[in-house]
Amino acid sequence: MTEDLINKKDKYFPSYLGTNDNLITLLNNTTQILCDWFSKADKNGPLPFDESFKCIMPAENGNSEEDLFSEIESLLNNSFNPVHPGSLAHLDPPPLIFSILGDLIAAGINNNLLAYELSPSVTLLEESLCKWFANKIGFNDFSGGIAASGGTLSNLNALIAARNNAGLDTNPNSVLLVSEDAHSSFVKCMRVMGLDTKNLVRIKTDNQGRMDINDLRKSLDNCSIENKKIFAIVATVGTTVRGAIDPIEEISEICKQRNIWLHIDGSIGGIYAITSIPIEGLNNINQANSITINPQKIIGITKTSSLLLVSNMSTLENTFNTGLPYLSSKENIVNRGEIGIQGSRPAEVIKLWLGLRFLGLNGIENILKSSIKRKDFFIKKINKNKFDIYSGPLHIVSFLPKKLQPKDSDAWTQTKVNELINNNFMLSRPKFKGKYFLRVVMGNYNTKESHIEELLRLLDA
Numbered sequence: 001m002t003e004d005l006i007n008k009k010d011k012y013f014p015s016y017l018g019t020n021d022n023l024i025t026l027l028n029n030t031t032q033i034l035c036d037w038f039s040k041a042d043k044n045g046p047l048p049f050d051e052s053f054k055c056i057m058p059a060e061n062g063n064s065e066e067d068l069f070s071e072i073e074s075l076l077n078n079s080f081n082p083v084h085p086g087s088l089a090h091l092d093p094p095p096l097i098f099s100i101l102g103d104l105i106a107a108g109i110n111n112n113l114l115a116y117e118l119s120p121s122v123t124l125l126e127e128s129l130c131k132w133f134a135n136k137i138g139f140n141d142f143s144g145g146i147a148a149s150g151g152t153l154s155n156l157n158a159l160i161a162a163r164n165n166a167g168l169d170t171n172p173n174s175v176l177l178v179s180e181d182a183h184s185s186f187v188k189c190m191r192v193m194g195l196d197t198k199n200l201v202r203i204k205t206d207n208q209g210r211m212d213i214n215d216l217r218k219s220l221d222n223c224s225i226e227n228k229k230i231f232a233i234v235a236t237v238g239t240t241v242r243g244a245i246d247p248i249e250e251i252s253e254i255c256k257q258r259n260i261w262l263h264i265d266g267s268i269g270g271i272y273a274i275t276s277i278p279i280e281g282l283n284n285i286n287q288a289n290s291i292t293i294n295p296q297k298i299i300g301i302t303k304t305s306s307l308l309l310v311s312n313m314s315t316l317e318n319t320f321n322t323g324l325p326y327l328s329s330k331e332n333i334v335n336r337g338e339i340g341i342q343g344s345r346p347a348e349v350i351k352l353w354l355g356l357r358f359l360g361l362n363g364i365e366n367i368l369k370s371s372i373k374r375k376d377f378f379i380k381k382i383n384k385n386k387f388d389i390y391s392g393p394l395h396i397v398s399f400l401p402k403k404l405q406p407k408d409s410d411a412w413t414q415t416k417v418n419e420l421i422n423n424n425f426m427l428s429r430p431k432f433k434g435k436y437f438l439r440v441v442m443g444n445y446n447t448k449e450s451h452i453e454e455l456l457r458l459l460d461a
């Protein structure tokens, strides 16, 4: 064994002997590189990428610390930078500082949310935080929730529980109703659940992008005639392209009358419901059986951070509990691996908890209000003679030049996206109802009015 390797072997893991000076040096170096990257955002733009970037794979002998730091730097210099004020393309805001720390701690403790015995404090933390959220949105004492790695998985947890609850687990006639503007994750969920696209019934939206209640009623009647068995209706709080909110009150009444599970996909807008920001319809979300909330999408909890909240925890327990024969359990404590799809899971809840604790309710509200203020400023200032605007009560705006033909929207948006990125603004170009749009997501706390004015100047040019 070479001397190098002998020395290195002592540095593989943190030391239980308390001799962690080397680790402290490495963490300090890493912090320095990360903070330098944040500082350089303005210079490098939101999406720097060097075509010569190489992904170097592990070799027979491990690399030196110097090599790895240089590769970390190269990785960062070729990464999307959410901190840049022109990063306005997606629901990927700058990371909250205390969430960054939470990720570090979660990695350091390396606990496993699969079971209480592998994560005693964090199991209680996740359970308590889900209950806190559930109470905040107006669920009662039977409620709770489970974290998952992203909104898609939270939606999937909900739909599997809904289907199980309806006793339709193996029924090929079981259907799900969603609006035509609902997120594509529902198509994926259907496939995972062994169902077909014909099991996904799409309800029309109105001119504000909200589910059309008359069309919902018509579709429900058609389902009865065709002997389709509905296991859930999904209402979206914040659609992906324009941030529309489905009419929750009316949908929930229909669900109650017909005894249908109501799932709310609040991946984008659900978090607003824990604040006092007045957004129409949000006070009714406690009428749902389940709701997805994705704190990663607006308030800057680092990815991934998503919660599924349910009005009755027994629905998750009945659906996912298989017994974990190789793990012990404790009376009155549910192993978190038994109430959702995922087994082993990191302690992601720490970064959510630290982020929320640091912000407090006022901080959360401040971030959310500021995103709406930026959206309002953008809409107020955009040239309305030139653009058609598609937006809702949240912080997302899609737009297109008036009278642009659908066939021209592809080329126009592509040209604009390229022009804008060359000027350090990153916007997205969703395809929606047969056309491409430009979309701006105003969730970036670093974006000031002066940046928005510059963006509008470039768009109008």
Ligand SMILES: Cc1ncc(COP(=O)(O)O)c(C=O)c1O
Pocket: 091, 149, 150, 151, 152, 153, 183, 185, 236, 238, 239, 240, 265, 267, 268, 294, 306
């Ligand atoms: C409304 C909505 N639901 C669900 C999702 C899926 O979330 P994730 O990407 O975290 O899986 C998204 C993603 O943007 C979304 O906009």
